[in-house]
Amino acid sequence: MTESLTDRRTRLMGPNVPTFYRRPVHIVRGQGVWLWDAAGKRYLDCYNNVPHVGHCHPAVVQAICQQAAVLNTHTRYHHDLVLDYIESLTATLGHDLRQAIMVCTGSEANDLALRMAQAVTGKTGIIATDNTYHGNTAAVSQLSTRRPPIGGRAGHVRLVPAPETSAPLGGDLALQAQVFAQNVAAAIADLQDAGHGFSGLMICPVFANEGLLAPVKGFLDPTVAVVRKAGGLILCDEVQPGFGRVGSHFWGHDALGFAPDVVTIGKPMANGHPVAACLARPDVMAAFRDAFGYFNTFGGNPVSAAACLATLRVIHDEGLQQNAAATSAYLLGRLSALRHSRIVNARAAGLFFGLEFGGEGAGDFVADLVEDMVERGFLLNRIGRNGATLKMRPPMPFGIEHADLLADALQSALSAR
Numbered sequence: 001m002t003e004s005l006t007d008r009r010t011r012l013m014g015p016n017v018p019t020f021y022r023r024p025v026h027i028v029r030g031q032g033v034w035l036w037d038a039a040g041k042r043y044l045d046c047y048n049n050v051p052h053v054g055h056c057h058p059a060v061v062q063a064i065c066q067q068a069a070v071l072n073t074h075t076r077y078h079h080d081l082v083l084d085y086i087e088s089l090t091a092t093l094g095h096d097l098r099q100a101i102m103v104c105t106g107s108e109a110n111d112l113a114l115r116m117a118q119a120v121t122g123k124t125g126i127i128a129t130d131n132t133y134h135g136n137t138a139a140v141s142q143l144s145t146r147r148p149p150i151g152g153r154a155g156h157v158r159l160v161p162a163p164e165t166s167a168p169l170g171g172d173l174a175l176q177a178q179v180f181a182q183n184v185a186a187a188i189a190d191l192q193d194a195g196h197g198f199s200g201l202m203i204c205p206v207f208a209n210e211g212l213l214a215p216v217k218g219f220l221d222p223t224v225a226v227v228r229k230a231g232g233l234i235l236c237d238e239v240q241p242g243f244g245r246v247g248s249h250f251w252g253h254d255a256l257g258f259a260p261d262v263v264t265i266g267k268p269m270a271n272g273h274p275v276a277a278c279l280a281r282p283d284v285m286a287a288f289r290d291a292f293g294y295f296n297t298f299g300g301n302p303v304s305a306a307a308c309l310a311t312l313r314v315i316h317d318e319g320l321q322q323n324a325a326a327t328s329a330y331l332l333g334r335l336s337a338l339r340h341s342r343i344v345n346a347r348a349a350g351l352f353f354g355l356e357f358g359g360e361g362a363g364d365f366v367a368d369l370v371e372d373m374v375e376r377g378f379l380l381n382r383i384g385r386n387g388a389t390l391k392m393r394p395p396m397p398f399g400i401e402h403a404d405l406l407a408d409a410l411q412s413a414l415s416a417r
Helices: 005-013 058-068 080-090 106-121 173-193 221-229 252-256 282-291 302-317 320-336 362-375 400-415
Strands: 027-031 034-037 042-045 099-103 126-129 157-160 200-203 233-237 262-265 276-280 343-348 353-357 381-383 389-392
Touching: 042 400, 058 302, 080 099, 080 276, 080 302, 099 106, 099 282, 106 200, 106 233, 106 262, 106 276, 106 282, 126 173, 157 173, 173 221, 200 221, 221 233, 276 282, 302 320, 320 343, 320 353, 320 400, 353 362, 362 381, 362 389, 362 400
Parallel strands: 126 157, 126 200, 200 233, 233 262
Antiparallel strands: 027 034, 034 042, 099 276, 262 276, 343 353, 353 389, 381 389
16 A cells, blocks of 8 residues: 555654644645646645745845855854845844844744843743743743743743734723833733743734734834833843834834844744744844853754845845835735635735634634645745734745736635535
């Protein structure tokens, strides 16, 4: 009997290895915003932000191949490319965020951010929301809420209620920003009373994993004021909203109008090559370097740096941030015009969209809708409380013509329900 791919994965990788979709898609090729499976079926990629400038972009592929043929080592030797990239990257940032540690995954970057907050404050207490994800290391998995840690959450961690659109904190959207800040203040006081002190708040500026709140400018101002008053750091996870995805700005924190102390980046920065970074002000970086003897064997290697430089150039040269803004406005209009009795609202933060559904079993309804869309040749997923929000986060070349294909298919799928 021929062994199925699913069975082979289980035999070689162990049980419960996550995959997308009830019938996992066997992808063999990608180009731009399109993917093809082993049977030759084409899918419109409405979900993957890792190939930020499009699957297999020739400029990034060429940069990787050329550098791999010359040299690949690490930052314990001198080489120019990683410095060239950090200079180019930090030129897009303000708030004196001009130094970086290059790593391989967003989990690593967020792990470093936690240690930077500890180094600056001398405290360990950390706060995140109660419906988030910041990575897989032992430290940041304490903040991630998909599965509780064995033995329970560590004593130095506090999770505060995440803001929401359909069930806002305080029962009113107009009160939500202030109530969120009050909850953070209460968590800080609790950490201080418990003897942990307060080192920082880790937050995604668009609350992506919480369900994509897509907050307006100034939403986090009361919370930032609370954190500053307590002497903590703002640790800004830009893995999803960064690199122009929000359209109006290159970074999510600038769209909201606040100044983070540390910024973490990952998935999109090298178009799929495994690289991430933790960016900080010089004073924060110095405190970290004094407190921890840190190095990363693969972080900042020349091939990764070449891929990062090429990706950054493509974003600028092809006007992908501007495309995100234009496509966002258009697709949000199309999503808002969809008709189904279960639709609660549609929202967007650049090329990041949430379509929320309500009613009994809303999460199951959206799960079924996702599977229906896969059958129709569209890859997307779900997020938020109980998975009741349809999540769309396509590569940055996603344009008006792709938005029309997606919206038409969604209306067709919804009309059949």
